[in-house]
Amino acid sequence: MAQRVGIVAVAQTKFEQKPDVHIGELLYQASRDVMGQTGLEFKDDGTGIDSTVASGYDLMSGPGGAYMFLGYVVGAWQREDERVIEDGSMAVYYAAAQILSGHCDVVLVVGYGKETQINKNLIECLSMDQIYQRRVGLDFISSAGLQAQRYITKYGITPEQLAKVVVKARKNAKNNPFAYCCDDLTVKDVLRSTMLCDPIRVQEAKPTPVDGACALILATEEKTKKLTNKPVWLTGMFSCYDHHELGYRDLANCDSLATAAQKAYKMAGITNPLKEFDVAEISEHYSYQEPLWYEGLGLCGKGEGGKLIDSGKTEMGGELPVNPSGGVLSGLPHCVAGMHSVVECALQLRGEAEKRQVKGAKKALAHGVDGPAGQLQCVITLEK
Amino acid sequence: MLKKEEPQDPVVAFRYPRVITYKHSLGYQSKFAHALKMGRIIATKCPVDGRCTVPPRIVCPMHHVRQTEWVDQGQRGKLISAFKINFPMFDSRTGELKSWQNPIVAIELEGGARMDGWCEETDVEKLKTGMPLEAIWRPPEERKGRVDDILYWRPV
Amino acid sequence: MSERIAIVGVGQTVHKSKRQDVNTAELCAEAVEAALADAQLTMKDIECVILGSFEPADGYSGPDKWIIPELGCVGKAGFEMQNVGTTGAVACATAFNMAASGLFENVLCVAWQKMDEAAGAFGRGGGGANEYWTGQFPMSPITNFARRTYDYMTRSGCTEEHLAMVRVKQDQCAQRNKYAQLKLGLTVEKVMNDILLAWPIRRLHMCPTTAGSAAIIVCPEQRAKKVSKKPVWVEDWFTCHQGGALTMAEDPQASTLGYACKKVYKRCGITNPKKEIQAWEVYEPASTAELRWIEEVGVAEDYKAWKLFEEGKVGIEKEIPFNPSGGVTATNPIGCTPVVRVVEAALQVRGDAEEHQVPGTINRALATGYGGQGENVVFLLKKTL
Numbered sequence: 001m002a003q004r005v006g007i008v009a010v011a012q013t014k015f016e017q018k019p020d021v022h023i024g025e026l027l028y029q030a031s032r033d034v035m036g037q038t039g040l041e042f043k044d045d046g047t048g049i050d051s052t053v054a055s056g057y058d059l060m061s062g063p064g065g066a067y068m069f070l071g072y073v074v075g076a077w078q079r080e081d082e083r084v085i086e087d088g089s090m091a092v093y094y095a096a097a098q099i100l101s102g103h104c105d106v107v108l109v110v111g112y113g114k115e116t117q118i119n120k121n122l123i124e125c126l127s128m129d130q131i132y133q134r135r136v137g138l139d140f141i142s143s144a145g146l147q148a149q150r151y152i153t154k155y156g157i158t159p160e161q162l163a164k165v166v167v168k169a170r171k172n173a174k175n176n177p178f179a180y181c182c183d184d185l186t187v188k189d190v191l192r193s194t195m196l197c198d199p200i201r202v203q204e205a206k207p208t209p210v211d212g213a214c215a216l217i218l219a220t221e222e223k224t225k226k227l228t229n230k231p232v233w234l235t236g237m238f239s240c241y242d243h244h245e246l247g248y249r250d251l252a253n254c255d256s257l258a259t260a261a262q263k264a265y266k267m268a269g270i271t272n273p274l275k276e277f278d279v280a281e282i283s284e285h286y287s288y289q290e291p292l293w294y295e296g297l298g299l300c301g302k303g304e305g306g307k308l309i310d311s312g313k314t315e316m317g318g319e320l321p322v323n324p325s326g327g328v329l330s331g332l333p334h335c336v337a338g339m340h341s342v343v344e345c346a347l348q349l350r351g352e353a354e355k356r357q358v359k360g361a362k363k364a365l366a367h368g369v370d371g372p373a374g375q376l377q378c379v380i381t382l383e384k
Numbered sequence: 385m386l387k388k389e390e391p392q393d394p395v396v397a398f399r400y401p402r403v404i405t406y407k408h409s410l411g412y413q414s415k416f417a418h419a420l421k422m423g424r425i426i427a428t429k430c431p432v433d434g435r436c437t438v439p440p441r442i443v444c445p446m447h448h449v450r451q452t453e454w455v456d457q458g459q460r461g462k463l464i465s466a467f468k469i470n471f472p473m474f475d476s477r478t479g480e481l482k483s484w485q486n487p488i489v490a491i492e493l494e495g496g497a498r499m500d501g502w503c504e505e506t507d508v509e510k511l512k513t514g515m516p517l518e519a520i521w522r523p524p525e526e527r528k529g530r531v532d533d534i535l536y537w538r539p540v
Numbered sequence: 541m542s543e544r545i546a547i548v549g550v551g552q553t554v555h556k557s558k559r560q561d562v563n564t565a566e567l568c569a570e571a572v573e574a575a576l577a578d579a580q581l582t583m584k585d586i587e588c589v590i591l592g593s594f595e596p597a598d599g600y601s602g603p604d605k606w607i608i609p610e611l612g613c614v615g616k617a618g619f620e621m622q623n624v625g626t627t628g629a630v631a632c633a634t635a636f637n638m639a640a641s642g643l644f645e646n647v648l649c650v651a652w653q654k655m656d657e658a659a660g661a662f663g664r665g666g667g668g669a670n671e672y673w674t675g676q677f678p679m680s681p682i683t684n685f686a687r688r689t690y691d692y693m694t695r696s697g698c699t700e701e702h703l704a705m706v707r708v709k710q711d712q713c714a715q716r717n718k719y720a721q722l723k724l725g726l727t728v729e730k731v732m733n734d735i736l737l738a739w740p741i742r743r744l745h746m747c748p749t750t751a752g753s754a755a756i757i758v759c760p761e762q763r764a765k766k767v768s769k770k771p772v773w774v775e776d777w778f779t780c781h782q783g784g785a786l787t788m789a790e791d792p793q794a795s796t797l798g799y800a801c802k803k804v805y806k807r808c809g810i811t812n813p814k815k816e817i818q819a820w821e822v823y824e825p826a827s828t829a830e831l832r833w834i835e836e837v838g839v840a841e842d843y844k845a846w847k848l849f850e851e852g853k854v855g856i857e858k859e860i861p862f863n864p865s866g867g868v869t870a871t872n873p874i875g876c877t878p879v880v881r882v883v884e885a886a887l888q889v890r891g892d893a894e895e896h897q898v899p900g901t902i903n904r905a906l907a908t909g910y911g912g913q914g915e916n917v918v919f920l921l922k923k924t925l
Contacts, residue, residue, distance in 0.1 A: 022411020081781035101640030
């Protein structure tokens with residue numbers, strides 16, 4: 001990258017079910033928080049925020065352009081206000097590109113999700129190919145079930161290993177005041193919970209519905225240094241598409257994630273991710289995804305994800321703590337998950353993660369995912 | 385693209401008989417909805433320039449300050465513009481295609497806020513910019529705190 | 541701008557009301573193939589793909605997921621953008637940003653809409669920005685522009701005949717554009733006797749429903765000079781959104797187009813837009829909107845544009861070459877329409893617009909995107925750096 005992009009401020013709301021709160025209020029809360037931290041407003045003379053990038057699915061927020069009334073909430077009146085309809089990590093990616101292009105100096109990134117107002121599965125089903133896949137009832141969770149089956153069969157991942165992922169997430173979430181689900185779940189509890197979509201059990205899927213919002217402000221290198229004394233830099237990023245038809249790919253591999261990770265690491269000059277990163281926040285909507293994404297992210301070899309979990313290296317206090325915040329398995333809304341990864345990584349690098357702080361964290365790895373069985377992957381690397 | 389001589393069955397019609405229910409929360413607008421049940425129209429007021437807005441908004445879009453003051457807008461207003469729809473359009477409350485007899489009017493209320501409504505007078509020719517209109521409400525027991533609790537605007 | 545960028549390839553499908561011979565992905569592929577051929581590149585060269593489609597008009601949520609593989613873009617970077625009517629414009633802006641960021645050398649931007657598949661339900665209402673507020677009204681672009689036009693007529697004193705003249709001019713232009721959908725051979729009488737939708741908007745005044753797709757390929761300076769003999773330089777752009785959902789009752793003439801244009805002109809040092817910009821591709825969802833848009837972009841005085849039509853000064857070979865392609869009232873695949881504007885503006889700058897080419901050298905062209913109730917995106921394209 002020709003120049004560096006810095007994170008100036010981050011904010012998140014508490015993630016919980018808030019059926020009585022207007023979606024705009026969630027967004028206002030998060031955006032006002034980051035603007036308050038930096039004292040930045042939307043201004044005409046180039047001294048304020050130049051642009052807003054949001055992430056969120058239209059049909060999730062309401063039928064037909066329902067997001068439109070959200071622009072004014074963040075104050076983007078007569079300003080650049082664009083929206084990525086993918087996971088929040090892609091919004092951060094695009095916001096960084098806006099800054100790198102020289103078109104904007106300071107960008108506000110917001111992500112919102114209000115799952116209590118809609119049945120998520122109904123909308124996710126509409127993402128599937130309409131002639132073949134919808135007819136057989138495929139949606140995000142059934143394709144995840146297929147992927148999990150293929151993965152555990154090919155590499156002999158055990159149910160206990162997958163249950164450990166959930167136990168770790170919930171335990172970590174206890175240190176995170178913003179988390180939705182935090183409890184002392186045991187491996188037995190997970191394995192006893194109802195089967196949702198074989199082999200995924202209720203406790204192994206992302207808790208839903210849950211509401212909340214995230215916001216962050218990105219700026220050019222020069223402005224970041226002026227605006228904050230704890231800058232966090234985006235050093236590498238890449239998003240990558242895989243095949244949509246599940247039959248076209250070996251579901252036990254995640255090629256698009258591997259590509260995205262390699263490209264992002266190359267930009268950041270990372271050669272041994274497990275050693276070089278101090279903390280990682282990855283988006284696992286189902287428990288099987290964590291070991292699988294480990295492999296894609298190059299934290300271990302193919303088929304070794306289960307062993308990495310057993311080794312305890314990714315627990316708090318291990319070599320590379322993964323998801324100190326609890327991650328998606330502790331409950332994050334759709335489209336916010338990946339942005340939340342970036343927010344949490346930034347907090348870790350700033351040393352502001354409080355009880356969930358990884359000591360001396362200098363390099364962090366954030367990851368976001370969208371689409372059935374991890375079709376679209378995004379990797380962002382951060383540095384202090 | 386298919387060539388002419390190839391067997392053609394290009395169009396597959398699928399119906400997706402599903403109901404997608406959105407449970408939108410009113411949030412800060414619930415105060416407005418409650419006032420509608422009481423037969424009142426209230427608006428938020430911007431602390432910077434005093435401009436009143438219906439629908440009420442948590443933040444003034446221009447000045448980005450939180451709006452906490454509520455102002456009663458009265459029962460009357462003057463007409464800004466009116467037009468009639470001459471073709472069937474969907475009623476998004478029911479999903480039915482139907483004809484619309486009454487014109488839609490934009491009204492500037494006594495309190496300064498602007499809002500839309502249906503007009504009782506069906507002849508657009510008789511509607512003139514600036515003429516006074518008054519709100520005709522549903523009977524109190526039928527009101528649900530929705531904008532259509534105001535049945536019509538009637539020329540005074 | 542850290543890196544100057546250029547459009548090196550453009551492509552679009554022939555726009556039709558129905559394209560039952562192809563599915564959505566195949567429709568996109570047609571435009572992509574045309575753009576790649578135009579740029580003399582192959583899909584192997586493309587590193588990043590930006591998609592744009594207005595989902596509710598298509599009946600999908602996140603259609604990029606299944607369209608990407610069909611375009612042969614597996615393993616490439618990218619994502620999908622959406623912003624109601626300005627979807628295509630935002631997709632273009634994203635592609636420009638991606639290319640200018642230095643992250644990618646070849647960026648492809650594809651937008652589409654296949655409105656024959658979703659029964660055109662969107663145009664007839666139900667597209668309200670906020671269900672609680674607009675649920676009681678059958679909101680649509682038609683009602684929106686009925687109000688705008690009514691207001692414009694009261695303020696300017698123009699008559700229905702002038703509105704018809706605008707439509708006739710657009711039709712004359714569209715007849716010379718081989719990609720346009722509606723080529724009707726209109727006269728002022730024909731327009732004035734057409735079905736009245738909501739006075740003063742008649743059916744012919746509104747944009748049609750279209751199945752179509754368009755694509756552009758963007759490269760940074762060095763790469764553009766290498767691959768293209770006729771690169772079209774992107775001078776500046778500005779996406780001006782006002783957060784939507786001003787209820788219809790707010791000032792009907794309130795629009796962000798004037799604001800966006802002033803901002804872009806200032807940044808590019810344009811003082812006399814009428815002279816310095818030689819071709820205009822402006823998104824007018826209703827033909828009557830063109831009157832106000834001509835004023836807002838700085839070509840005519842406020843509420844005087846209708847006189848230009850009376851005097852016959854607007855047209856391809858005339859003083860003001862506004863929408864030489866026939867514009868949106870001739871062709872409107874919603875999410876893709878702004879990309880079509882950029883494609884047409886680029887063709888004008890290159891001098892490749894064939895029959896609807898504006899005579900003389902086109903040094904600069906302006907393209908816009910419009911959405912919601914007053915959201916505008918402005919692009920300035922240039923022949924030389």
